[in-house]
Amino acid sequence: MPSSPLFPLFADLGGREVLVVGGGEVATRKIEALLHAGAQVQVYAQALNDALAQWLAEDRIDRLEGAFDPAWLDRVWLLVAATDDRAFNAELAREAGLRRLLVNVVDDAELSTFQIPAIVDRAPLLLAISSGGAAPMLARRLREQLETLLDHSLGEFAGLFARHRATIRARLPQLALRRRWFEQVMEGPVPTLLQSGQRQAAEQAFLAALESTGEVASAGSVLLVDAGDGDPSLVTLKALRALNRADLLVCDAQSQPAIVALARRDAARLPLPIDDASLLALLLEHAQSGQCVVCLKPGNTFQSAVGGNLAQRLSQQGIVCEVIPGVGV
Missing domain, CATH: 3.40.1010.10 (Tetrapyrrole methylase, N-terminal domain)
Incomplete structure (x- = not known):
C-alpha cells in the first residue's frame, strides 16, 4: 500500500496507446473506461471473454499475441495488469518501473504506481474518488451516494462555461473578477433552469450574464x-x-x-x-x-x-x- 498520499490527476488519453494485460471481467471494466476516455487499447491475454472478443471483432481494441514482450511497454502511456498471477503482475510492474511507466495492478496497491478511482461522470465534469487501494468498496459506496446528490445537469452547466471560455477570459481578464462572475452565475438562475430541463432559457440567462460582465464589482x-x-x-x-x-x-x-x-x-x-x-x-x-x-x-x-x-x-x-x-x- 502507498506510504504517502496519492497525487490526484486526470490524464488525457485521447488517441494514446494503453496496454491492458488480462482478458476477464475485471480487465473488461478497465478497458471500457479507457475506451470511454478515447484511449487506443491494446490487450494481451491468453483468452478473451465474450465482450472483449466482440470489441476485437469491431476493431475497438487491438490484441497482442505470442509470448509477452517487455518491449511492448516502450510505446504505451499506461499499463494495467488485470491477471490473477501475482508473480507475473510483479514482473510487469518491475518492467514498467524500469521505463518510468505508470502501472495499475488491479487489487494490488503495493505493486501499483497509480490507482483507478471510482468515477462520478457528469461530462465534462468528472469526480474521482480513491481510497489509495485501501478500501475500494468504500470509494464505490461514496460514488453511489454522490450519484444521487449531483444532478445530471451539472455536465450541461460545465459545458456552458467551456463553450464560452474564450469570451469569458477576454471580457474578464483579471482572475479575481472572473471568479466573482463565476460565483454570480452559479448562484443565479442558470443551474435551476438546467435542472428543470429548460436548456434554451438557461443558455439565454447565461449569455445575459456574459453580456453584463461590466457590472461585476471590482472591489474586494x-x-x-x-x-x-x-x-x-x-x-x-x-x-x-x-x-x-x-x-x-x-x-x-x-x-x-x-x-x-x-x-x-x-x-x-x-x-x-x-x-x-x-x-x-x-x-x-x-x-x-x-x-x-x-x-x-x-x-x-x-x-x-x-x-x-x-x-x-x-x-x-x-x-x-x-x-x-x-x-x-
Whole structure:
C-alpha cells in the first residue's frame, strides 16, 4: 500500500496507446473506461471473454499475441495488469518501473504506481474518488451516494462555461473578477433552469450574464471567520463557502491546520498579524486591490465586539465585510 498520499490527476488519453494485460471481467471494466476516455487499447491475454472478443471483432481494441514482450511497454502511456498471477503482475510492474511507466495492478496497491478511482461522470465534469487501494468498496459506496446528490445537469452547466471560455477570459481578464462572475452565475438562475430541463432559457440567462460582465464589482471584500477549536467536523456551511471563495487566507496555519486545509488550494496565505492595527492595514491593502480576503482566527474572536469593531472600520473604508460563525454548536 502507498506510504504517502496519492497525487490526484486526470490524464488525457485521447488517441494514446494503453496496454491492458488480462482478458476477464475485471480487465473488461478497465478497458471500457479507457475506451470511454478515447484511449487506443491494446490487450494481451491468453483468452478473451465474450465482450472483449466482440470489441476485437469491431476493431475497438487491438490484441497482442505470442509470448509477452517487455518491449511492448516502450510505446504505451499506461499499463494495467488485470491477471490473477501475482508473480507475473510483479514482473510487469518491475518492467514498467524500469521505463518510468505508470502501472495499475488491479487489487494490488503495493505493486501499483497509480490507482483507478471510482468515477462520478457528469461530462465534462468528472469526480474521482480513491481510497489509495485501501478500501475500494468504500470509494464505490461514496460514488453511489454522490450519484444521487449531483444532478445530471451539472455536465450541461460545465459545458456552458467551456463553450464560452474564450469570451469569458477576454471580457474578464483579471482572475479575481472572473471568479466573482463565476460565483454570480452559479448562484443565479442558470443551474435551476438546467435542472428543470429548460436548456434554451438557461443558455439565454447565461449569455445575459456574459453580456453584463461590466457590472461585476471590482472591489474586494473581507470575510472574518472564527475557527473554534479547530475541529473541521464543526465547520458551518457558510464558513466552508467562505474558505472556498478566498483569494487570500490570513491565518495562523499552525493552530487550525485541519480547517485551513479546507480552503481553496490556490489561495495565497499570509500569517496573522499580532496586533489589530497591523491586521486592519493588511486586510485593507489586499481588499482594496480587489481580492476576497478571508481572515481566520481561533475561538470565537470575531463573534465578540472585536469582530464588530473590525468590520465597522473596514466598512468605513468602503470595504464589504462580513462576520461568519465558523463552527456550529
